[in-house]
C-alpha cells in the first residue's frame with residue numbers, strides 16, 4: 001500500500017525499534033501537511049494584511065517576508081498572539097475559518113497507530129502555540145492518536161534551542177538515549193542531536209505540494225508513511 005523505496009535503499013532497518021522506548025513526533029510538516037501553513041502564512045495572511053493596510057499584495061508579501069525572516073527560529077515566530085498584535089489581524093479567526101484545509105500527510109495516522117502498537121510512549125512535540133494546536137487537534141482528532149501533547153511555549157523556548165531540550169528533559173519523561181525524534185525541521189533535529197538525543201529521523205517532504213528535499217545530515221524518509229508498518 002505504502003511505497004517501500006525508502007527502505008530498499010538501506011540495508012539497516014530505518015528505525016532500531018528495540019532500542020527505542022519513546023517517540024517524539026513533530027506536528028506541522030511531519031504529521032500534518034505543511035501545505036496548510038504555507039498557504040496560511042504565504043498567501044492568506046498577505047492578502048488580509050494588504051486589505052487591512054491598503055497595500056498592494058506584492059508589497060504586503062515583501063513586508064511580511066522581512067518580518068518573518070527577522071523572527072525565524074525564535075519562539076515569537078510561532079506565537080499567534082505576537083502576529084495578531086504586530087499585523088493587526090485576527091489570526092485565530094482566520095485559522096478557524098480555513099481549518100478545512102488542515103490535513104494529515106499520507107500514512108500519518110497509520111504511522112501513529114503502528115508506533116502505539118509497538119508499545120512505545122508517543123509524544124507530540126510542537127512549536128505551535130496552544131491556541132493553534134487546539135484548532136488543529138479539533139479538526140483532525142490528532143490529540144487522540146498520541147499519548148501526550150507538548151508545546152514548546154510551555155517551556156518558553158523553541159525546539160530549535162538548547163534551553164528547550166534541557167527544560168523538557170528535566171521533567172524526566174524520556175530517556176534521551178532511548179528516544180527517537182521524527183521531525184521536518186533540520187534546525188530542530190540539530191538542536192536535539194546536540195542535546196544528546198540518540199535517534200533522529202528527518203522528513204524530506206513536509207509539504208505535499210512541493211517536491212522532496214535532499215537531506216544528508218540526518219537519516220531521512222520522504223514521509224512517516226515509510227514507518228507505518
Ligand SMILES: [Mg+2]
Nearest residue numbers: 026028029184
Ligand atoms: Mg515541523
